[in-house]
Amino acid sequence: MTVSPTPSAVLQCNGVERRFGGLVAVTDVDLRIDRGEIFGLVGPNGSGKTTLVNAITGFYPPQKGRIFLDGEDITGMKPHLVARRQVARTFQNLALFNGMSVLDNILLGRHVHLQPSISKTVLYWWLGQPQEIEHRRVCEEIIEFLQLQGVRDEPVESLSIGLKKRVELARALVAEPTFLILDEPMAGMNQEEKEYMARFVLDARDERGITVLLIEHHMDVVTGICDRIMALNYGEVIGTGLPRDVVANPRVIEAYLGKGHQHAA
Numbered sequence: 001m002t003v004s005p006t007p008s009a010v011l012q013c014n015g016v017e018r019r020f021g022g023l024v025a026v027t028d029v030d031l032r033i034d035r036g037e038i039f040g041l042v043g044p045n046g047s048g049k050t051t052l053v054n055a056i057t058g059f060y061p062p063q064k065g066r067i068f069l070d071g072e073d074i075t076g077m078k079p080h081l082v083a084r085r086q087v088a089r090t091f092q093n094l095a096l097f098n099g100m101s102v103l104d105n106i107l108l109g110r111h112v113h114l115q116p117s118i119s120k121t122v123l124y125w126w127l128g129q130p131q132e133i134e135h136r137r138v139c140e141e142i143i144e145f146l147q148l149q150g151v152r153d154e155p156v157e158s159l160s161i162g163l164k165k166r167v168e169l170a171r172a173l174v175a176e177p178t179f180l181i182l183d184e185p186m187a188g189m190n191q192e193e194k195e196y197m198a199r200f201v202l203d204a205r206d207e208r209g210i211t212v213l214l215i216e217h218h219m220d221v222v223t224g225i226c227d228r229i230m231a232l233n234y235g236e237v238i239g240t241g242l243p244r245d246v247v248a249n250p251r252v253i254e255a256y257l258g259k260g261h262q263h264a265a
C-alpha cells in the first residue's frame with residue numbers, strides 16, 4: 001500500500017477502512033480524484049458510499065488507511081477543519097432549516113463552522129458583522145447561478161424536493177469550495193429536475209472550476225456527466241474507470257441485479 005500522495009490529486013484515499021462494530025462498511029478503498037474531474041461514486045444501497053464520504057469529511061474517521069486532500073494528510077481530521085480546506089458537501093437526507101427562507105438557508109453556508117443547533121438569533125448576530133456585505137454578495141451570485149431568484153424569500157419547507165435539493169447545493173456553493181461532495185443530489189427528483197441538477201453540476205465544474213465527487217443512483221446521469229466512476233459493493237471497490245467501462249463490468253452488473261439490492265434507475 002502506498003501512503004504518499006500523487007501531486008495532481010485533489011483527493012486520494014489509500015486502503016481506507018471504516019467499521020461499525022462488527023460491520024465492515026468500507027474496506028481497502030483506493031481512490032484518486034484529479035483537479036477538475038466530476039467523479040462518480042456508485043453502488044447499491046448499503047454498499048458504503050455515504051460512509052466513504054463521512055470518512056473523507058471527518059464525520060466517521062477511518063480505522064485503517066490514509067486520506068489526502070491536496071497532498072495534505074487529513075486522516076481523522078475534524079469535520080470543521082476539513083470544511084475550512086474548501087471542501088463542501090450536501091447530505092443524502094435534506095438538512096435544511098424549516099421556518100427560514102431560502103436566502104437564510106443559503107446564507108448559513110457562509111459559516112463553515114456553523115453547528116446545526118444554531119438559532120436564528122445567532123444567525124442575525126453573525127450577519128451583523130462587517131463581512132455581511134461580502135456574504136450577501138456571494139449568496140446573491142449563487143442564487144442567480146442556480147436560478148433560485150423566484151423563490152429566494154419563500155419559506156424553504158414550501159418548496160418541491162427538486163428545489164430543496166437545489167437550495168442545499170446553493171448552501172454548499174456559497175462556501176466557495178474547490179472540492180464539492182454531493183450525496184445523491186438527485187434522489188426523489190423527476191426527470192426534468194434531474195436534468196437541471198445535472199446541468200448545474202456540470203456548470204459548477206466548467207464555470208467555477210470545482211472538482212466534484214458525485215454519489216448518484218441514476219446511471220444515466222452518472223454516465224452522462226462523470227469523467228470517471230468507482231463502484232462499491234458491500235464496502236469493496238468492484239470497478240474504477242471510465243463510466244462506460246465500469247457499467248459494463250460484470251461484477252458491477254451483478255451487484256446491481258443481485259438479490260436484495262435496489263436496481264439502479
Ligand code: ADP
Binds near residue numbers: 023047050
Ligand atoms: P450507502 O450510502 O452506499 O447506501 P452507507 O455508507 O450508508 O451505504 O452504509 C454502509 C453500511 O454501513 C450499511 O450496512 C449501513 O447500515 C452501515 N452504517 C452506515 N452508517 C452507520 C452507522 N453510523 N452506524 C452503524 N452502521 C452504519
Ligand code: MG
Binds near residue numbers: 051092183
Ligand atoms: Mg448513502
